[in-house]
Amino acid sequence: MARTLIIEADGGSRGNPGESGSGAIVVDQASGEVLAEISLYGGIASNNVAEYKGMIAGVRRALEIDNDAELLVRLDSKLVVEQMSGRWKIKHPAMAELAAEAREVLIGTPVRFQWMPRLENARADKLANLAMDLKRDTIR
Numbered sequence: 384m385a386r387t388l389i390i391e392a393d394g395g396s397r398g399n400p401g402e403s404g405s406g407a408i409v410v411d412q413a414s415g416e417v418l419a420e421i422s423l424y425g426g427i428a429s430n431n432v433a434e435y436k437g438m439i440a441g442v443r444r445a446l447e448i449d450n451d452a453e454l455l456v457r458l459d460s461k462l463v464v465e466q467m468s469g470r471w472k473i474k475h476p477a478m479a480e481l482a483a484e485a486r487e488v489l490i491g492t493p494v495r496f497q498w499m500p501r502l503e504n505a506r507a508d509k510l511a512n513l514a515m516d517l518k519r520d521t522i523r
Contacts, residue, residue, distance in 0.1 A: 385493070387412040388452045390441035393459060393507035394425075394433025397515060403428040406510025407441030409448060412455065419444045422510040422521040428477075434460040435481035437511060438467075442488055444522075453493040459504040464496045 392407040403425035409418045421440045425433050438456060445454055458464050465471040466482055473479040501508070513521065 386449055386452045388418070388445040388449060388454055390438065390445050390454060390456045391458075391499070391504055391507045392434070392437035392441045392456065393504050393511045394430060394435070394437045395508070395511045395515065396425075396428060396430040396433055400427055400429045400432075402426070402515050402518075403430070403433040404511040404514030404516075405433045405437030405440060406507040406512075406514065407437045407444070408506050408510070409441060409445045417506075418448055420506075420510055420521075420523045422514040422517075424514040424518050424520055431460065431462060431475070432477050432481065433511065434458060434463045435478060435485065437507065438463060439481065439485050439488065441507075442485065442494075446488070446492065454489075455495050455497060457497045457499045457504070459499055459501040459508075461498050464498045467496045 389410040394405040396403040405423040
């Protein structure tokens with residue numbers, strides 16, 4: 384049975400669009416251990432674009448850790464969850480481009496997308512805010 388890695392991702396923008404940041408963590412589902420923390424500064428962007436960038440960064444890092452893992456991607460953005468699950472259309476050009484990038488990265492990877500309440504996404508939210516505060520990337 385394949386290992387499951389959980390990606391919790393978030394993005395934010397101060398101004399929407401405005402200064403943006405993305406955050407993601409990668410967690411081993413079996414142990415609960417946090418394997419990676421990612422904080423990315425995005426410059427001027429919308430909240431939704433920042434959400435996509437956080438999700439993509441988390442997925443890329445999870446696959447670097449274990450390319451054979453099954454992924455559970457958890458976000459507090461219902462929009463991104465529904466779009467990546469194929470239930471909602473993507474009309475915004477920048478988001479369509481990011482969704483295509485995410486699908487490319489995920490080729491051959493078993494993945495599920497799950498909405499989570501904002502209050503449960505505090506770790507990724509903190510990393511997104513760290514990126515906006517420091518105006519730089521931090522990857523651990």
